[in-house]
Amino acid sequence: MSDAHFARVALIGIGLVGSSLAHVLRRDKLAGEIVACARRPETLAAAERLGLADHVTHDPAVAATGADLVVISTPLSAYAEIARRIGPALKPGAIVTDVGSVKNAAIRDVAPSLPAGVHFVPGHPVAGTEHSGPEAGFAEMFHDRWCILTPLPDGDAGALDKMTRLWQSAGMKVVTMDAAHHDMVLAITSHLPHLIAYTIVGTATDLEDTLKSEVIKFSAGGFRDFTRIAASDPVMWRDVFLNNREAVLEMLQRFTEDLTALQRAIRWGEGEKLEDLFTRTRAIRRSIIEAKQA
Amino acid sequence: MSDAHFARVALIGIGLVGSSLAHVLRRDKLAGEIVACARRPETLAAAERLGLADHVTHDPAVAATGADLVVISTPLSAYAEIARRIGPALKPGAIVTDVGSVKNAAIRDVAPSLPAGVHFVPGHPVAGTEHSGPEAGFAEMFHDRWCILTPLPDGDAGALDKMTRLWQSAGMKVVTMDAAHHDMVLAITSHLPHLIAYTIVGTATDLEDTLKSEVIKFSAGGFRDFTRIAASDPVMWRDVFLNNREAVLEMLQRFTEDLTALQRAIRWGEGEKLEDLFTRTRAIRRSIIEAKQA
Numbered sequence: 001m002s003d004a005h006f007a008r009v010a011l012i013g014i015g016l017v018g019s020s021l022a023h024v025l026r027r028d029k030l031a032g033e034i035v036a037c038a039r040r041p042e043t044l045a046a047a048e049r050l051g052l053a054d055h056v057t058h059d060p061a062v063a064a065t066g067a068d069l070v071v072i073s074t075p076l077s078a079y080a081e082i083a084r085r086i087g088p089a090l091k092p093g094a095i096v097t098d099v100g101s102v103k104n105a106a107i108r109d110v111a112p113s114l115p116a117g118v119h120f121v122p123g124h125p126v127a128g129t130e131h132s133g134p135e136a137g138f139a140e141m142f143h144d145r146w147c148i149l150t151p152l153p154d155g156d157a158g159a160l161d162k163m164t165r166l167w168q169s170a171g172m173k174v175v176t177m178d179a180a181h182h183d184m185v186l187a188i189t190s191h192l193p194h195l196i197a198y199t200i201v202g203t204a205t206d207l208e209d210t211l212k213s214e215v216i217k218f219s220a221g222g223f224r225d226f227t228r229i230a231a232s233d234p235v236m237w238r239d240v241f242l243n244n245r246e247a248v249l250e251m252l253q254r255f256t257e258d259l260t261a262l263q264r265a266i267r268w269g270e271g272e273k274l275e276d277l278f279t280r281t282r283a284i285r286r287s288i289i290e291a292k293q294a
Numbered sequence: 295m296s297d298a299h300f301a302r303v304a305l306i307g308i309g310l311v312g313s314s315l316a317h318v319l320r321r322d323k324l325a326g327e328i329v330a331c332a333r334r335p336e337t338l339a340a341a342e343r344l345g346l347a348d349h350v351t352h353d354p355a356v357a358a359t360g361a362d363l364v365v366i367s368t369p370l371s372a373y374a375e376i377a378r379r380i381g382p383a384l385k386p387g388a389i390v391t392d393v394g395s396v397k398n399a400a401i402r403d404v405a406p407s408l409p410a411g412v413h414f415v416p417g418h419p420v421a422g423t424e425h426s427g428p429e430a431g432f433a434e435m436f437h438d439r440w441c442i443l444t445p446l447p448d449g450d451a452g453a454l455d456k457m458t459r460l461w462q463s464a465g466m467k468v469v470t471m472d473a474a475h476h477d478m479v480l481a482i483t484s485h486l487p488h489l490i491a492y493t494i495v496g497t498a499t500d501l502e503d504t505l506k507s508e509v510i511k512f513s514a515g516g517f518r519d520f521t522r523i524a525a526s527d528p529v530m531w532r533d534v535f536l537n538n539r540e541a542v543l544e545m546l547q548r549f550t551e552d553l554t555a556l557q558r559a560i561r562w563g564e565g566e567k568l569e570d571l572f573t574r575t576r577a578i579r580r581s582i583i584e585a586k587q588a
Contacts, residue, residue: 077565101515126515130579145514185508188498190515195560196490197516199553201575203545204482206552214479216581220439221395221420221484222491224582225519231579234572241560241568251497252557256550258500259493263546266489266535271371274535278528281495285424285525287510288518 004165007032010067012060012082013074014038014047015233016128017099019137021071022052024170027139037063046134061089069166072098076105076239083113092117095159099125101186101236103150103179105243111152119159122179124148125172126190132233143171144292150179187247191240192255195248197229198237298459300389301326304361306354306376307368308332308341309527310422311393313431315365316346318464321433331357340428355383363460366392370399370533377407386411389453393419395480395530397444397473399537405446413453416473418442419466420484426527437465438586444473481541485534486549489542491523492531 009031011018018036025031036053037060038044044056057063064070064086072082079098090096096118100106106122114120127145129136147167151160164174177185204215204223215223241248265273288294303325305312312330319325330347331354332338338350351357358364358380366376373392384390390412394400400416408414421439423430441461445454458468471479498509498517509517535542559567582588 126512128515146512148512185505185512186515188501188505189509189512189517193494193516193520195556196494196553198572198575199556200487200490200549201578202571203549203552205574205578206548207482211479211482215483216578216585216587218420218440218442218479218483219582219585219587221422221480222487222523223483224587225523226487227575227579227582228588229516229519230572230575232572234569234576237572238565238568242563242565245560245563248560249557252553254500255494255497256553258497259490259546259550262489262493263543263550266539266542266546269536269539271532271536274532275528277496278492278524278526278531280499281492281521281524282528284495284499284510285521288513288521291510291513293510293513293518294522 004162004169005030005032006068008035008067008069009033010035010037010063010070011053012037012063012070012072012086013078014043014052014134015073016132016136017125018071018073019047019050019052019134020139020141021073021170022047023137023139024142026051028169030166030169035063035067043134050134052134052137060085064089064094066091067094070094070096072096072100072110075236076100076102076109076243077235079106079109080113083110087113087115090115090118093119095119095121095162097121097123097163099123101190101240102244103182107150107152107179119156120152121155121159121163122150122152123163123167124150124182124186125167125170127172128232130228130231132236140171142167145172147172147174148182149174149176150182151176183244183247187244187251191244191248192251194229194232194237195241195252196255197226200226201230298456298463299324299326300362302329302361303327304329304331304357304364305347306331306357306364306366306380307372308337308346308428309367310426310430311419312365312367313341313344313346313428314433314435315367315464316341317431317433318436320345322463324460324463329357329361337428344428346428346431354379358383360385361388364388364390366390366394366404369530370394370396370403370537371529373400374403374407377404381407381409384409384412387413389413389415389456391415391417391457393417395484395534396538397476401444401446401473413450414446415449415453415457416444416446417457417461418444418476418480419461419464421466422526424522424525426530433464436461439466441466441468442476443468443470444476445470477538477541481538481545485538485542486545488523488526488531489535489546490549491520494520495524
């Protein structure tokens with residue numbers, strides 16, 4: 001039996017990440033039984049049909065009862081209510097984790113409702129696609145990607161260790177950091193890129209109708225890469241921006257200053273400034289390829 | 295013999311697009327002989343080594359002498375000088391075309407130097423990768439992409455027809471439009487996305503060193519897609535922005551307004567506005583997938 005084995009796992013939310021994790025749990029036989037919880041009956045039906053869970057329920061408290069591991073993978077705005085409902089149902093020694101993209105907010109919304117003796121390990125597997133829902137999941141999604149755990153200062157070392165091994169089983173490289181630092185790093189690597197992609201795709205949808213059809217036709221020139229990102233789950237991303245407001249606004253401010261400087265260089269025909277920047281950015285791409293994250 | 299056959303083709307510039315076209319000419323036997331012209335000796339050596347040309351020269355006039363088709367595929371800033379040098383060497387009936395991303399500027403810089411009896415067909419195959427140089431080319435790069443030709447009002451119909459068939463041989467869908475309209479469409483589908491990608495990657499490179507290494511590590515959250523775009527050829531893109539200034543600044547202005555509105559929505563916690571936009575942008579992605587440009 002693997003060290004990362006759990007007798008009963010409750011997956012609260014069974015979208016892209018929840019269902020991918022279910023595939024890993026099945027593949028590696030890491031769960032005695034899996035309970036999936038979702039609000040919408042069609043989501044639960046899909047989870048059953050895909051064999052992602054042994055039981056399904058719309059009630060988080062029912063899912064959490066008797067669970068050794070509870071994984072919250074819903075949009076952030078549902079966290080506080082879920083925590084309130086599972087709190088009284090959790091057994092001593094249970095581990096609660098999540099996969100949300102903002103860690104300070106996860107801690108703020110979940111920790112206060114958990115009883116003593118239950119171990120909370122906030123987590124964020126940095127992996128995904130632009131697709132959503134239980135059909136979108138696949139075990140390999142986590143492979144070779146990073147998982148960031150942001151343990152609480154007084155968190156349980158054994159629980160942290162067990163979560164580390166679970167994500168390692170999924171093929172992830174696991175690192176721990178402070179929640180606030182996580183939120184700042186992700187603001188620039190993930191949240192700001194999504195915000196900008198959503199914006200430019202929105203700008204294009206507001207164009208005159210004749211131009212709009214041509215935008216779709218000629219999207220191969222760069223635009224289509226943004227549309228892929230801007231096809232990500234709307235509710236999940238709404239919650240990310242509302243819950244990582246300060247860090248996103250800080251990074252957005254820096255970006256806007258840099259964009260204004262480039263705008264000025266274009267207006268005044270300062271070719272050297274443009275070429276200098278474009279040469280520097282090429283080097284970053286090389287670093288990402290070397291770090292095998294391309 | 296195909297209708298798109300040319301006895302002698304001169305490729306002025308043999309980077310990503312020029313070399314990809316050379317592969318097509320070879321594969322489909324569309325050229326009796328190919329002459330490649332580039333400034334740097336190592337580029338010419340690579341073109342010879344890769345079998346992309348039968349002859350090489352650093353002199354555009356030598357390349358153009360006796361050519362039935364001259365393809366300019368250098369950065370835009372070289373166009374005016376190349377046109378001045380090839381003008382006197384061109385034979386009557388020769389076709390001159392280019393592959394540049396800004397068509398008004400191409401016409402402005404090339405047309406005045408071409409003698410009467412030489413046919414100029416400005417063109418833009420909308421295809422590419424983030425790699426550059428003669429080693430980066432491959433015949434399939436054009437497959438199923440769009441090629442935009444922007445013929446002059448008094449342009450030769452036969453020459454336009456021949457260029458249409460050449461790009462069709464390369465697997466492209468060919469469309470014609472007015473040069474100014476092309477420049478506006480590409481400003482939003484290609485130039486603005488590149489400008490924004492360059493900017494955000496630049497913003498990240500200016501971060502404190504500790505944050506910077508983490509940006510590379512955790513780039514899978516969205517950032518790495520921007521780094522791919524921001525790895526495109528610096529000189530080519532410098533020239534695009536300098537030569538499509540008005541259209542880029544116009545689209546950038548719209549983008550900035552939209553970004554400011556989103557920034558305000560985040561600051562004031564207006565979740566509904568965010569979700570509305572993020573839902574609309576998802577639909578555009580579906581259109582691109584349906585248009586087979588994903």
